[in-house]
Amino acid sequence: MTTHHIPVVLTAAGAAGNNEDVVGDNVSVVNEMYRSLLNAEEIAPNALRSYFADFYLTQALDGGFAQYVFMTPDRAELDGYIREGLEAMGAKAHLELFNRAAALYDLLTETELQDYLEDGATTEDNAEGTAEGTAAGGHRADGAAAMELLDAEFEDLFEAEDVTGLNADWLRNQPSLLILTEQELAAHIADRVAQVPDMEERRAEEERENGPEFELIIRELCAVAGHELVKISMGDPNHEHHGETVLAWHFTTDQGEFIMIDDDEEAVMINPQTQEILATVEFELDEDFVEA
Template identity: 30%
Template sequence: MVPLRPSTIICPVLVFSGVLWIYDVGHSQLYEVETAAILRAQKEAASPASASHIPDQTTAFRASPIVSAEALASGDDQGIVESNFSVVDSLRDSKVPENEINRAALESRYVDFFYGEMVDGGFAQFVGESEWDSQTVAMVRKGLVDIKAFRHLELFDDGAAIVAAIDPKELRQFINTPQPSSKDPVLRKLSLIDRQFFAVNDRESLVKLNAAWLRQQPNLIALSPEALRNELQGRGVYLPHRDKISVKS
């Protein structure tokens, strides 16, 4: 038997090892590609298919006012204002802090709250329902400024001056009384601007100005009922410890 030279043995071994190395590298790269594809598919499957979905919900409500597409398309001023009010209050009820809600949407909501109380029961009712909370008063005033309701702003400041002139203890007692008597001196003082309100509103409609303010927001989002519901229901997933966050009513 002819003895084999070392080179005769080593060469096939090196070739075989090289083949194994190439196979392992190729298999590893293929595995990485397949894994990436699976993860990408899982991510896409977990995301809502709707194009109207808001991608970053941790900041989405701060970035944009949101209304229903139906309310926006209808052209009805009251409809779009009420839609915004409903969205903002849904977020507040879900314990979303107001600093995570769009500022324009908040201002619109507070102005509409003021308008609703004035129409329903007058300035005394607004003071009672709001408890003359400083944040609420400031938001209403800022909203009146931004929607350019300057006649209403002047009247609101007149009402604030009346409140400032009332003894704090008397004001607190009035606020804490569920149904003040029509003869209550505080109620009578606060009601002095009620007639003026309707006269001003005939010339400067708060609803129209409020609706125009919302429509002119460049980042306004209009969603279908289903998409809107999904966004509102899904918000809590992105807000850590939402059950521990208190929101002022």
């Protein structure tokens, strides 16, 4: 089944609801497909266009264009889905504003970007008070002020052009639209999953990425050291290290046996025979880790 022949799918309950229900139902169906490890090439393109257009609207309503950018891992891909979706559903004014906001945001200097993102007054307050604030000596960078005006324009436009209604009508009129019960949807997704040749590899990768924290740290250390992890043997809570009793994780790579020791700031990969440190990762404030 090629991408262009994959149908948009709605549940019977969602399709029978109001505009918000229809758009939200498409979001739920796409999320379920993602949770089942289907990727974008295995989901209907128009379902994704609707999905990401709604994502953009939700983020922009909550925190302006800046929040959309902050919450978007790959703007190059998502911007394309959003533009195509807004155009296809007939949201011409929203498309025009999105293009202006995206173009201006990409031209912001570092100072303007910092000014735009800084905490302070709400977007609406900033937009209304730009001239007053400037006159009082509280000058904002030109690009930041312009972005705030576009955010305020977005809020007005959201009331004027019913993009949710346009999105819902577009979904309802999709060629080959499938409307399924919850049970039929589960079977439909299971059938799609069964057709994916590398699904077992995807599941294994998902399991690795969602493993316990010590395993993720060990995998990161192995990557830094250029080793391939073979297995994690055990945790030793009574390991002696620099005169202290610490928890050490024993593991094997393609190059031998090693241990991992971590504290609040960093984790190290040590050769237990020579005590040489082969790799270090430092913990960020959010308790993720990065290569040292």
